[in-house]
Amino acid sequence: MSKFAAKAISTLFAVVLGFLATSTMANTDNDALIERIQKVGSVCVEGDACASAPAPSASAAARSGSDVYNASCTACHSTGVLGAPKFGTSDWTERAAKGMETLMHSALNGFNAMPPRGTCAACSDDEIQAAVQYMVDSAK
Template sequence: MSKFAAKAISALFAVALGFLATSAIANTDNDAIAERIAKVGSVCVEGDDCGGAAAPAAAAGARSGSEVYTASCSACHASGVLNAPKFGTSDWADRGAKGMETLLHSALNGFNAMPPRGTCGTCSDEEIKAAVQYMVDSAK
């Protein structure tokens, strides 16, 4: 074992002991200590999220129709790729006539060359619906 590793480990023990000794009285130091421990070796204590799984997109609040459209739908719907109904044109007046329920069903499950969820795997049903509404509202 290298001298450095031995030092690092003893430092870790010192910090960990300090942590145990002071956690009951000095809770405010816990973050700083946890941060120092994490630099030596990744320690994950119960109650921490430990930078593991990313929070689900929905937790950050639902994206608006225009945000979802720009991120996931415009690639095809802005210019009409594969005959996708084009944003801001009468294409959407025709589609709108089908009714939201039908359009949403197509958007969620796919419809001919229209891929399920427009390939947005992280979009909630609500976000897909908002994007459909946004495109229907763009009809001229």
């Protein structure tokens, strides 16, 4: 083997080694990255220590009656669109006479032109009830 060939081979070897070293380093970076991502989205299975942490309580995030009303009900109930009982009027005195149970049934399932949940599909039953109560309380 000529001196030149030997040098060429050892240079090639060094290049391959260098490449391997870099790709190993890249892998290490990936592992670190994966670990960092996992902490955010790690799965917690019942029985694990992490599962005994208190679940986020739904009621803590529950919106008030006025919040729900302003977001989802005011479009129709402020002006009486399609015959909707108007906020702050005797309309709600009449409706209140039906009783909360009936009003809630209408609010959750819809009633004539009143859409189910007043279009707020994401509202919990409690939030809908708070909004109904808020409107009932507005009766003059």
